[in-house]
Structures are given as C-alpha cells and as structure tokens.
Amino acid sequence: MMLKRLLTAAAVSSLALTACGGGGGGADTGAKSATSAAPTSTAAAVKGDGTLTIGTLLPQTGSLAFLGPPEFAGVDAAVKEINDAGGVLGKPVSKIDTDSGDTTTNIASQSVDKLLTQKADAIIGAASSSVSESVIDKITGAGVVQFSPANTSDKFTTINDNGLYFRTAPPDKLQGRVLGDLIVADGNDTVGILAMQDSYGSGLADQVTKTAEAAGASVVERVDYDPKAADFSADVAKIKAANPKAVVLIGFEESAKVVAELVKQGLTADKVKWYMVDGNMSNSNYLKMPKGTLAGVKGTIPGAAAPTDFRKKLLAINPKLTSYTYAAESYDATILIALAAEAAKDDSGRSIAAKLPEVSEGGEKCKTFKSCVDLLKTGKDIDYDGVSGPVEFNAAGDPSVATIGVYQYGENNEYDATKALEYRTGKIES
Incomplete structure (x- = not known):
C-alpha cells in the first residue's frame, strides 16, 4: 500500500522516461511534509454524512472551455456506472457541476464556495493548473479531496495540500x-x-x-x-x-x-x-x-487514446463530442473516489484520501467499478486499472506511470x- 504518501518527508519527483514503439494563482508551494500529508487526528475523526457528493470544477467558459465537454462526459459516464451498480455505501452518488472559468475571473472561487456549501466530499478539477493553484488552499483546507484530471504543472508534486490533492494527469x-x-x-x-x-x-x-x-x-x-x-x-x-x-x-x-x-x-x-x-x-x-x-x-x-467502447459510452452521454482529451482521466478520477469511499466505509474527504493509494495498487486487479466494489465487499484488496492507464499513485499523489x-x-x-x-x-x- 502507498503508506509512503503519509510518511514521506519531502516528495520530490524524479522521472525516468522509456520510449515505447508504436503506438494549465496563489497557493502555498512549500514542499509536502509528513505533517502536511497526514490528516490530523482531529480531522481524521470527522465522518461523512453517508452520501458521497462529488463536485466538478471544470471549464464551461474561459480559455480551456474546449476541454470541458470530454471531462464532464467522463465524470457523467462514471457516475452513471457507479449508480447503476448500486451507488456508494448503499446510496446513489450525488453530483454537482460548476464552472471553473479561467484565471481572468473569480468564477472558480465562487464555484468552490458553492460546492463546499453543498457539502461536496471530493471536487474533480480544475483543468487549468493556475486555476487549481488559486483554490487548492480553500478546498483542501476544508478537508475536501481535490482531484484533477488535467493539471500538469510540476508545482503540484510538492504543493502543500494536507494529503488531499491527487491527479490522473502526469506532471509536465x-x-x-x-x-x-x-x-x-x-x-x-x-x-x-x-x-x-x-x-x-x-x-x-x-x-x-x-x-x-x-x-x-x-x-x-x-x-x-x-x-x-x-x-x-x-x-x-x-x-x-x-x-x-x-x-x-x-x-x-x-x-x-x-x-x-x-x-x-x-x-x-x-x-x-x-x-x-x-x-x-x-x-x-x-x-x-x-x-x-x-x-x-x-x-x-x-494519456493513451480512448478505447472504442469508452468513446461510445461518452457519445451516449454527449453525442456532440469531437475531442476525448482528459475524458478517461476524468472518468478514472470519479471511479477511484467512489472506490476509496467504499474501501474506507466513509464518504468524508480525508477518509477518501487515505484510501485512494490503496485502491489503486497492490491488490487484485479489476477494471470496472462493479467488479472492484464486489471484491471490496468480500474483504479483498483491489488494484483498479483505469481507462487512462494503471493509475497507481506515488507519494506525491501523482500517477506513477503515464503515457x-x-x-x-x-x-x-x-x-x-x-x-x-x-x-x-x-x-x-x-
């Protein structure tokens, strides 16, 4: 299990690249420490309300609005599959969509306020690294998971996030x-x-x-x-x-x-x-x-190209899709959040964060929410392999392998x- 996420003294990313044939504020950027990565005992005692509420902070307007449709479709496809399989903790997942805008507006901050007021346990977004930087303190400071499908700035590898920031997109x-x-x-x-x-x-x-x-x-x-x-x-x-x-x-x-x-x-x-x-x-x-x-x-x-079956799922959600950029990463982020809540038997942000590394590596491999959650319900450890790749997290909350x-x-x-x-x-x- 990825206990090193809670124990690491300073997560500094190094990257070894292997070629295979064929084939975007004002956040604190101090290094992640053991103290910042691990939830405090007081915060860890806070339990969720029994309903997993996922908020989206994705671009409907602004300079990255073209990335919004595939990302929203990825989240929607995942939520549908989760709820079709019985939801999380016996209840349907609740989803609240908001606009992240871009750095020329205050839309993201207003959206985060809305999501926190409506008790989101995890927020998927933003797409822009700079937008995420501008709201990460507000989100993680509230004990909520921030999980971006598209942030690639290297800053997030060492940013102070209280162990609550993850991403399925690789660093730049x-x-x-x-x-x-x-x-x-x-x-x-x-x-x-x-x-x-x-x-x-x-x-x-x-x-x-x-x-x-x-x-x-x-x-x-x-x-x-x-x-x-x-x-x-x-x-x-x-x-x-x-x-x-x-x-x-x-x-x-x-x-x-x-x-x-x-x-x-x-x-x-x-x-x-x-x-x-x-x-x-x-x-x-x-x-x-x-x-x-x-x-x-x-x-x-x-990211690798979206498989044909996955593209069909997305088109069923949004027939007007012409791009699939970060759709798989958005889908996987949603599935992983749901699996982590099931593994923790709790929907609070800190409980989810503690289990995200665990459900992404080291156990019995599974590729769908239903197959994975069925294993969890029998007491087995799981290793979710997503549409975007293996999605195993390193100590910094980054994917350890990416394409x-x-x-x-x-x-x-x-x-x-x-x-x-x-x-x-x-x-x-x-």
Missing part, C-alpha cells in the same frame, strides 16, 4: 521530455519557444528547453508572453529574428492568434516545424483558418483524436 516533466525528444529526433537543432506566462506554460517550456538542449539542440529564443495580450506581433518577431528550425507553441485558446501571427510573418508550418501541447491542440479556432495551415504540425497530449501520445494535424487543420503517431510511457517516482 513527462510531457516536456517527450516533446523535447521529439523535436530533436525530427532533426531540429535550433528551437524557438512561445509560451504563455503562467505555471503551466513556463514550467512546460522549462522542461522542453532542458530536454532539447541535453539532446544537443539550442533554444535560440524563448518568449513567455501574456496570454491576455491583444497582439502577439512583437513576440513572434523575436522568434523570427532568431531563425529557428522549429517553433514550440505552449498555450491555450490564444494560440490561434499566435498561429495567425506566425503565418503573417512568414513562419508557416511548411517552412518551420511547429509543435503544440495538450493546452492548445483541440482548438476549434484552427478550423476557421485556410486548409493546410496546420498540416504536418505535431503535438503531445497526456504521452504524439499526434499530427492533417490538411483540415484537425488531428485524429483516436490515433497517435506513437505513444511514449514514463515512470514518475517520488
């Missing part, structure tokens, strides 16, 4: 390494980086830089820009002056404006290789551009969300 150290290696493997020895200036953008840019330079390439220009800027001409001009062979775009919705400026200044994808990341890959604004604008552009997204997919855009300025050029799997240890 992994995506950054995969992307950096990909850029160099494609024959690029000079690289320019345009990254939004926040914990997600700057952190990912740092890792791409480190990896690419370690592999022999030079980052000849890096611009960390204000994502709320009305114009990116000066930023792109700096990249153009450095004359790189490859340009890395790390951002959210504003990336469409950056792309338009690259084209305007002659840095088109047929002349300079562009690379993108999970934050800007599924951008509907690209579809408004002339065909071929993004043809050949590559990008990385954490990154590499995708490529076609002439229609879209990439096929069901197909990857390759997958690369990495191990994340604490």
